[in-house]
Amino acid sequence: MQIPQININLDYFVQLGQLPMPALFWRLFLDGGWVLVMIVLFRIVAELWLYTRQAKYVAGQRYHLLAINVPKMNEQPPKAMEHVFATLAGTYIPTDFRDRWWLGIVQNTYSFEIVSIEGYVQFLVRTPSSARNTLEAAIYSQYPDAEIVEIEDYAATVPGTYPNETHDAFGLEFILSRPSAFPIRTHIEYEHSLSEEYFKDPMAGLLEVMGSAGPGEQLWLQFLVRPNDGSWKKASKEVVDEAIGKKKPAAKADPIAGLMEWPRLFADQVLGTESEPPKKDDKTGPKIMEMTTHDRNLLDAVQAKASKPGLDCKIRVCYVARKESFSKMKLVGGVGSSLSVLTTLDSNGIRWYTKVMPKATYPWQRPKMRRLRNAIVRNFRSRSMSAGATHFILNIEELATLYHFPFKFTKAPSVKKTDAKRAEPPPGLPFAVSGQSLTPFTEVGSRPSVPPPSAIPTVQDDDEEGEG
Secondary structure, eight states: OOOOOOOOEEEEEEHHHOHHHEEEEEEEEIIHHHHHHHHHHHHHHHHHHHHHHHHHHHHOOEEEEEEEEEETTOOOTHHHHHHHHHHHHTTOOOOOHHHHHTTTOOOOOEEEEEEEETTTEEEEEEGGGGHHHHHHHHHHOOTTTTTTEOOOGGGGGSSSSSSSSSSSEEEEEEEESOOSOOOOOOOGGGGOOOOGEEEEEEOOHHHHHHHHHOEEEEEEEEEEEOOOTTHHHHHHHHHHHHHHHHOOOOOOHHHHHHHHHHHHHHHHHHHTTTOOOOOOOOOOOGGGOOHHHHHHHHHHHHHHHHTTOOOOEEEEEEEEGGGGGGHHHHHHHHHHHGGGGOTTTTTTEEEEEEOOOOOOOGGGGGGHHHHHHHHHHHHHTTTTTSSSSSEEEHHHHHHHSSSSSTTSSSOOOOOOEEEEEEOOOTOOOOOOOOOOOOSSHHHHHHHOOOOOOOGOOOOHHHHHHHHH
């Protein structure tokens, strides 16, 4: 069989090579490059449109910052906070094309914060008004004696632009060391089956660092969480299937892959040869019986994480202090060390995200340092989930390990707690007397203080009056 002769005319490419650079790009644009340009422009316009609609939706939301105080003898372990986060995971709102691209609906973002103002430590939660009742009900159901009070935003009380004449700021974000499918160490590993007294709170070191802030210093720690559709569990299943050597189902024919085969077939026709198609990688992981105990435990941990609801998460810390008291790594470094206790070398851990860390090793890096420093404060104050590092997934057990109220055996004297258990007032009581709280936070809509008991007139008995 005679192979037909194929003539390839390369005059077009020769002519392109002889054109100057501006004319070359213009010729490519006219000869079909405009299609690629239109695709890129369409993608940019679509992203800008989506960002504008979502920004409008978020701007129309109202948020509340709630201060949470728990009793001094809190008997609820971190397991109770799992139920709170599970409730928030259930607030996911399915959206369609209209909701996403026209109304700009996004999932509610909750900010769980631990704030230290000159050593005064307070647990806070920032929630959208539409979910406030759900959040408060979830907290009261697990902590019936808790006190929840709405306060003003403390982050608005410090300067927002740096360098500043009186204050300086520093901050950073944290990410996971490995993909989100692998879990970090949780409070389950700190619990003891014999007695509650043996529970070693993994957050005790963090509270000590927060409480060590001195005069003029403020340390803010933020855990942003957002519900999702649960699609992250597919990555966990892929990790397990790859480890046990489970073959993937046969994929449908890929038309792009078929087009990539044309050059090889064309060369075979021109040269009269027969080249073998590239072999597919049939490499599979070890079988279950060939795994070590360590590998099996790791896969069990991956599956255990995927068995509980997970939320999008971002961790951010910010340190603001007066210039005479400013020492950025004294407290921020302590926060990083406290979070590192949840790291397991064979699974996952929490580490700094250095790309957003304000640092200037060389003089020419100082403008970038100032820009990053202002960005970290701005992103903290806006509770932004999109700015900065990419968010990751933590399930409710991991989140409860990072954010829970101190247990009764946890030594955290600097944490604000309720002074007494809540109870209904006795019948017939005309009014209640309350003292003023020594707190640096300002309550929203606080009522005027009640006069002290000594200023309240009393009614004496006739017998007592006669005896007097």
